[in-house]
Amino acid sequence: MAHGETSSLDDLPRPMPSGYGNRLFLFVMRRMASAGVNDAHAANAMLGAFGRSYRRPLVLMRAMMLELARASSRKILVAPCCCARMTADEALMMQATGDALSDPSAAYAQVSRLLGNDHALGALTCLQAVAQAHADLGRPLELYGEG
Numbered sequence: 001m002a003h004g005e006t007s008s009l010d011d012l013p014r015p016m017p018s019g020y021g022n023r024l025f026l027f028v029m030r031r032m033a034s035a036g037v038n039d040a041h042a043a044n045a046m047l048g049a050f051g052r053s054y055r056r057p058l059v060l061m062r063a064m065m066l067e068l069a070r071a072s073s074r075k076i077l078v079a080p081c082c083c084a085r086m087t088a089d090e091a092l093m094m095q096a097t098g099d100a101l102s103d104p105s106a107a108y109a110q111v112s113r114l115l116g117n118d119h120a121l122g123a124l125t126c127l128q129a130v131a132q133a134h135a136d137l138g139r140p141l142e143l144y145g146e147g
Contacts, residue, residue, distance in 0.1 A: 012085035017094055021139035024049050025097065025130070026090065028061050033078040037062040050137050057133040064126035068093075071123050074116035089114060093127075097141050100127040 017023060024045060031042040042061070046054040068076065077087045086094070096110035107127065111120040131141050 012079060012083065013088055014086040014091040016084055016086065017142075019140075019142050020049070021134050021141050022094065024139060025061075025134065025141055026086070026094065027081060028058075029065065029090070029093070030078055030081045032061065032065045033076075034080070037065050049139055053137050057130065057137060060126065060130045060133050064123070064130050067123050067126045068115070071117070071119055072115045076114065094141075096124075097127045097131050100124065100131045101135070104128070 017026060028042045028045055031039045031045070035041070043054070043058055046058040046061070050057060076093075077089045079085070079087050079090065092110055092114045096107045096114065099107040099110065104124065108120055108124050111123050111127065112118050114120075115123060134141050
């Protein structure tokens with residue numbers, strides 16, 4: 001097991017985020033992590049949330065997930081879709097996404113920690129694009145604070 005990895009889903013330290021945009025992001029991320037980036041449930045959730053404008057955030061979420069998988073040097077632990085709490089990795093990703101537009105240097109540090117290396121610029125750019133798409137379409141990813 002690599003440095004910084006958790007061993008099981010038994011320790012889910014963070015509650016679900018508030019706000020529809022945050023919950024949508026988490027649901028789509030979990031679906032894509034478990035069933036692949038072309039998951040129909042993830043696409044349907046985006047269609048339901050964004051209507052005819054769903055393609056931009058969907059394609060950007062797919063790119064984000066593929067970039068995280070490509071750049072990561074460790075396993076990123078993702079809980080099942082039905083889980084009412086978040087893993088530490090999910091919480092770190094939510095925090096980085098919330099900071100991506102307002103504080104890119106802090107978000108870069110968080111994404112680097114999530115990926116387990118300093119090659120996080122591509123992932124940060126993807127997080128910024130996803131956050132901007134959600135904000136532009138009325139489902140902003142609010143900063144996910146402690147507790």
